[in-house]
Amino acid sequence: MSREIRPSSLDHVALWVDERKPLASFVCDHLGMHVIEETDSFTLAGVDAKLGKLTLFDAEGPRERGSIEHIALRVADLSAAVADMPQTAAVRPPRDGMVRFEAPGGVPMALVQRGGIEFDLDHVLLRLPDREAALRELETMGFERHNGALAVGDRQLRIVEGDAAGGEPPLLNHIALLVDSADEVQRDAEERGVEIDDIKDAPNTLAVFLRGPSGVRIEYVEHKPGFALV
Numbered sequence: 035m036s037r038e039i040r041p042s043s044l045d046h047v048a049l050w051v052d053e054r055k056p057l058a059s060f061v062c063d064h065l066g067m068h069v070i071e072e073t074d075s076f077t078l079a080g081v082d083a084k085l086g087k088l089t090l091f092d093a094e095g096p097r098e099r100g101s102i103e104h105i106a107l108r109v110a111d112l113s114a115a116v117a118d119m120p121q122t123a124a125v126r127p128p129r130d131g132m133v134r135f136e137a138p139g140g141v142p143m144a145l146v147q148r149g150g151i152e153f154d155l156d157h158v159l160l161r162l163p164d165r166e167a168a169l170r171e172l173e174t175m176g177f178e179r180h181n182g183a184l185a186v187g188d189r190q191l192r193i194v195e196g197d198a199a200g201g202e203p204p205l206l207n208h209i210a211l212l213v214d215s216a217d218e219v220q221r222d223a224e225e226r227g228v229e230i231d232d233i234k235d236a237p238n239t240l241a242v243f244l245r246g247p248s249g250v251r252i253e254y255v256e257h258k259p260g261f262a263l264v
Contacts (some may be wrong), residue, residue: 039218040071041176041211045255046080046103047158048207052095053139060138060208061088064118065107066153085090085260086155093208099142100204101195101248103159104134106144109152115145131216139243141205155189158209160250161196168193168247175252176211177245208243216240216256 051057058077061067070087072080080087088105109115118134119125123135134144146156162168169179177184177191184191191209213219216233219242223230231251232243241255 039176039213039215039222041213041254043187043212044086044155044158044191045210045212046078047155047209048091049090049138049141049205050093050097050203050207051090051141051205052093054092056138057090057141060123064120064123065143073184075151080155081151081153084257089207089210092199093203095203097137097140097203097205099140100202100206101160101162101250102142102206103105103161104142104144106132106146106152106156106190108148108150108156109145110147110149112145112147113133113158139205150188157183157190157192159192159194160206161194161247162250163195163197164247165193165195171247172252175246176213176254199218206250208253210241210253210255213254213256216242216254219254220243 054077058069058079061079062069066081067079069077069079070083075092077090078087079090081182112128112133116125119135123137125133125135131147134142137143145240149157154223169184172184172191173179177186220233223244228244230242231245234241238258238261239255240258241253243253246252
């Protein structure tokens, strides 16, 4: 990707889920989020529309984890956050300042003890074959390599080596990066001969979708003037 097109944030993670309402209730009741937008087919949830979010799309299930190892959120007090978890979350013992658990629909999640806004998105961990090749390809798509991970602003995409076999139908729909201009991303992709997977023009956003390593979809989303979600 052109050096002039630099994403400013890892904006959201979008999932195909077969338990949309239970999952939305879970993240609102136990993970400090609220429903930002809801339609007949998807729910957008987060602590703030301009921070890291989850987009939950209805899909037939059960879904397979595939490439997703976990989606991690930030908390100031890990013990206090874990104390609010229901037994159904199957919370694992803390390790390296992180607690992993399972949300409804088999969605693997984690909490990381770190400063910042409570329950904002911290990182996404993917398991992909040929980790080094995946890192190089994602660097060309707007991510910056930092301490062995890929960073966009203060959020990360982490990659571990592994085969995402049995990942159909998958949980992951796409990972979204916030950009100033989706049109510029489209022009850059066309100039470089990169296939554009999709373009979506919505009331609040304009988005261009490209395919990354192992078919991982990367969305470049622009907030239109007057972006009004809360």
